Amino acid sequence: MIATALAILLAASAASAAPRPPDPPAPDLEAAFVAAEATVRAGDYRAAAARYRDILADLETRPAPEAPEVEWTRALLQLAVVESTLGQGDSSRAAMERVLSLDPLARIDPELYSPAFRQEFEAARIRVASRPRFRLTVTTRDGTGQGHLQGRALGALPAEARLPAGTYRVGVEAGGQVRTITVDLVRDETVVLDTAVPSRVPAPDLSAETPPAPIAVDPSPPATWVRPTAWVATGLAVAAAGVATWQGIAAAGSYSDAKGMLLPDGSLKPGVDPAAYASASASYQAERRNAWIAGGSALLLGAGAAVLWLIAPSAPVEATPGGLAVRF
Numbered sequence: 001m002i003a004t005a006l007a008i009l010l011a012a013s014a015a016s017a018a019p020r021p022p023d024p025p026a027p028d029l030e031a032a033f034v035a036a037e038a039t040v041r042a043g044d045y046r047a048a049a050a051r052y053r054d055i056l057a058d059l060e061t062r063p064a065p066e067a068p069e070v071e072w073t074r075a076l077l078q079l080a081v082v083e084s085t086l087g088q089g090d091s092s093r094a095a096m097e098r099v100l101s102l103d104p105l106a107r108i109d110p111e112l113y114s115p116a117f118r119q120e121f122e123a124a125r126i127r128v129a130s131r132p133r134f135r136l137t138v139t140t141r142d143g144t145g146q147g148h149l150q151g152r153a154l155g156a157l158p159a160e161a162r163l164p165a166g167t168y169r170v171g172v173e174a175g176g177q178v179r180t181i182t183v184d185l186v187r188d189e190t191v192v193l194d195t196a197v198p199s200r201v202p203a204p205d206l207s208a209e210t211p212p213a214p215i216a217v218d219p220s221p222p223a224t225w226v227r228p229t230a231w232v233a234t235g236l237a238v239a240a241a242g243v244a245t246w247q248g249i250a251a252a253g254s255y256s257d258a259k260g261m262l263l264p265d266g267s268l269k270p271g272v273d274p275a276a277y278a279s280a281s282a283s284y285q286a287e288r289r290n291a292w293i294a295g296g297s298a299l300l301l302g303a304g305a306a307v308l309w310l311i312a313p314s315a316p317v318e319a320t321p322g323g324l325a326v327r328f
Contacts, residue, residue: 029071032058036078045086052079063178064148064171072151073099077108084117096124101164102150104129131164136183137190138170145174145195230308237301244294251287254280 036051055075059067076095083092099106108121138147139158147154148171149161157172163185170191171180177195258280261272268277 026066029055029058033074033078040082045082049079049082049086049088049091052082059151060169060182062180064151064169064180065173065178067151067169069102069151073103073106081113081117084120089120093120093124096121097128098166100125100128101166102152102168128164133162133164134185135188136161136163136168136170136185138172139190139192140172140174141192141194142174145172147172148180226308226311230305233301233305233308237298237305240294240298240301244291244298247287247291247294251284251291254284254287258284 032051032055036048036055039048039051052075056072056079059072059075076099080092080095083095104125108118110118113121136149137158137160138149138154143158145157147157147159150169154161157174165186168183168185169180170183170193171178172193172195174195179193179195181191181193183189183191258277261269261277261280263269268274
């Protein structure tokens with residue numbers, strides 16, 4: 001009885017969370033949902049949870065138009081219900097939070113979900129709402145086309161959304177081509193996707209005599225040494241600053257010791273060993289010199305590290321084959 005009721009609940013979950021009836025999913029995707037719901041009816045909830053995770057993994061591999069938001073929501077809510085039934089509270093809450101990250105106003109039908117599940121869903125809404133949101137801008141190189149975010153149509157490009165930190169599928173349609181990538185959002189991002197298909201290079205006419213091609217020289221490789229060198233310079237600057245501080249403190253102590261051996265008129269106090277005074281004075285001079293040298297080194301190394309960080313190349317976002325993605 002529990003398995004049958006849960007299966008009925010899962011079958012209706014996507015319709016309850018979506019504002020309008022969804023388009024029919026792809027046949028293979030619908031078959032995967034049917035198989036997962038059959039597993040629920042059989043009472044094998046662990047296998048059902050694995051099937052829903054497989055559906056989500058399949059959605060991750062599809063182009064944006066073939067993985068609509070309603071299917072993400074359907075799979076996530078059904079996974080949340082099954083994980084809750086298994087007592088896996090953390091996994092269930094994580095699935096709810098993914099739904100609410102994309103749609104903070106998502107609602108679930110009180111007639112289809114238990115009071116305990118609805119209470120967890122509202123608690124997840126509060127947690128997601130309390131998190132900082134970052135700006136994600138999606139466009140193409142020429143600023144034309146349509147954008148998608150986790151299967152949701154964003155409209156004409158450039159398009160923008162504000163989202164909490166997380167992993168999102170981003171896609172664009174332009175010129176009859178589709179490009180889709182996965183973005184780990186941890187700060188404000190601008191993602192530029194290139195949908196242009198490279199033109200075919202015509203085959204050379206071997207019948208015509210052509211002069212020998214000049215020797216091509218490979219361009220120099222990207223400066224992969226800049227970031228490691230910047231880290232080394234930063235570390236050395238910090239170390240030099242530490243040495244400067246240490247020697248400065250030591251010099252102050254030696255100066256105090258030497259001054260304590262003198263009378264106000266500058267002569268040695270009675271009973272003071274002249275060798276001890278000379279040693280304290282020499283230590284003060286050496287430590288002060290070391291402090292100045294280390295301090296100057298710290299400034300130079302710090303300036304060099306700052307320059308290296310400014311010129312260090314940024315890491316691009318990987319795009320699907322045939323496309324170009326640039327993250328700023």
